[in-house]
Amino acid sequence: xxxxxxxxxxxxxxxxxxxxxxxxxxxxxxxxxxxxxxxxxxxxxxxxxxxxxxxxxxxxxxxxxxxxxxxxxxxxxxxxxxxxxxxxxxxxxxxxxxxxxxxxxxxxxxxxxxxxxxxxxxxxxxxxxxxxxxxxxxxxxxxxxxxxxxxxxxxxxxxxxxxxxxxxxxxxxxxxxxxxxxxxxxxxxxxxxx
Numbered sequence: 004x005x006x007x008x009x010x011x012x013x014x015x016x017x018x019x020x021x022x023x024x025x026x027x028x029x030x031x032x033x034x035x036x037x038x039x040x041x042x043x044x045x046x047x048x049x050x051x052x053x054x055x056x057x058x059x060x061x062x063x064x065x066x067x068x069x070x071x072x073x074x075x076x077x078x079x080x081x082x083x084x085x086x087x088x089x090x091x092x093x094x095x096x097x098x099x100x101x102x103x104x105x106x107x108x109x110x111x112x113x114x115x116x117x118x119x120x121x122x123x124x125x126x127x128x129x130x131x132x133x134x135x136x137x138x139x140x141x142x143x144x145x146x147x148x149x150x151x152x153x154x155x156x157x158x159x160x161x162x163x164x165x166x167x168x169x170x171x172x173x174x175x176x177x178x179x180x181x182x183x184x185x186x187x188x189x190x191x192x193x194x195x196x197x
Contacts, residue, residue: 037145041137045069053144060140075134 040059044050046066053059068074079085103112106120 039141041141043135053148058141058144058148060137060144062135062137062140064135073134075132 036056038057040051040057042050042059042061043064044061045064045068050061050063051059071077101107101109101113103110104116104119105113106116107113
């Protein structure tokens with residue numbers, strides 16, 4: 004049963020690997036509404052720039068890895084040679100374990116614990132995975148983007164205030180009867196009579 008589940012997970016994961024290996028656009032949509040492109044680039048290949056509502060994050064790997072099987076799939080961790088003696092002894096300790104939440108075919112409710120074990124194992128693999136963690140890369144790109152918002156907003160506000168001052172000065176000159184504009188300002192159009 005364990006080998007069947009492992010093989011199924013390995014096969015389903017392997018199907019998505021060529022898309023990453025070729026640098027395909029993942030195009031995920033973040034809960035904040037931003038589109039997120041997750042790419043793996045090799046060697047000195049350029050990473051596309053983020054634009055608009057799209058965050059592009061690139062994980063860089065060595066050029067030698069471009070056409071190789073991804074590292075997590077190269078080694079068979081389930082082979083007996085790669086198992087520690089502690090794990091082998093634990094396997095003997097659970098020989099008589101059956102019943103509800105035990106993930107065994109023996110006893111009433113024996114299959115109820117299989118999903119829990121599968122989920123726990125998946126989270127453990129994800130936590131200890133040496134592979135790329137796009138979540139961290141996306142968060143760093145978002146922080147870099149948000150760091151310029153205050154400066155951009157202050158510059159825009161200063162520009163708007165300057166335009167308002169020029170407009171008020173122009174209106175005041177026209178009210179006072181001064182018709183010659185100063186500097187590069189354009190006179191206001193004369194009001195039209197209906």
